[in-house]
């Protein structure tokens with residue numbers, strides 16, 4: 001796609017700059033129509049944009065701004081012009097999630113359903129993953145477990161071919177095990193597996209937990225929820241997680257940066273006032289937990305649900321890898337299988 005074709009995408013841009021009020025990048029570089037009319041600006045901005053979609057949610061004609069940045073990344077990646085060094089940390093982390101002993105697929109014979117906790121949640125909240133799997137197994141006897149990576153960063157880096165290959169390989173492995181339904185506990189994993197076209201039914205762990213009996217109203221007080229940008233349009237999930245919070249005894253505070261107007265976890269410093277940044281947040285995304293913790297006080301929804309069995313600290317990358325290794329080993333000891 002050349003500059004003229006990109007500009008055509010923004011023919012209906014009104015130049016209202018509503019999007020710019022929501023984003024530090026757009027404030028610096030101009031509105032998307034201005035960015036994509038300038039090759040150098042478009043190249044510079046492609047990997048600065050976090051693909052959070054807040055601009056698009058606020059844009060009156062709902063222009064496909066995120067898709068334009070994605071196309072731009074895919075072009076740069078295919079030309080080898082992507083920022084290799086900057087992407088390296090994420091690529092290494094994802095690659096480790098794809099190798100044994102951190103990768104482990106298990107489904108007892110005849111089981112058609114497996115739980116996919118995702119890398120970040122398994123690494124930062126291993127005890128919660130264990131308990132969640134145990135709870136889910138009660139309603140889905142013989143529930144399998146798939147420790148693997150959704151490769152969301154590979155998708156977002158613009159590596160279209162590599163991402164398609166990763167999803168195909170995962171699909172092939174699930175098919176070989178007879179798994180037809182995957183339960184995901186992370187909205188970012190869910191978004192990656194869905195957009196990658198994984199050929200299994202995807203279910204949200206949050207919906208399943210919501211259907212389970214829960215009467216331990218241990219908490220009190222009001223909490224602020226952070227909705228992941230990957231859930232921006234998912235009203236059903238927003239309602240479900242709010243119900244889950246209420247069941248723990250907490251109230252959910254209404255605020256202006258929730259639901260489809262949510263802010264990007266990487267933009268907390270830009271989006272939040274000093275007072276808002278001091279307010280503790282609850283997230284239900286493993287990725288947001290990591291990113292938000294760099295500047296904001298944050299806990300995971302499962303800390304409320306399971307009574308903080310992992311503590312409230314958010315571990316760094318090395319600790320997350322160790323936690324995942326231990327979690328796979330723990331599961332293997334309980335359910336030895338040739339698949340693991």
Ligand code: SF4
Nearest residue numbers: 023049050052053055
């Ligand atoms: S997607 Fe997010 S980071 Fe990218 S331009 Fe829009 S608001 Fe800014």
Ligand code: SF4
Nearest residue numbers: 013014016017019059
């Ligand atoms: S909000 Fe939409 S219409 Fe307004 S400047 Fe941004 S892209 Fe253009």
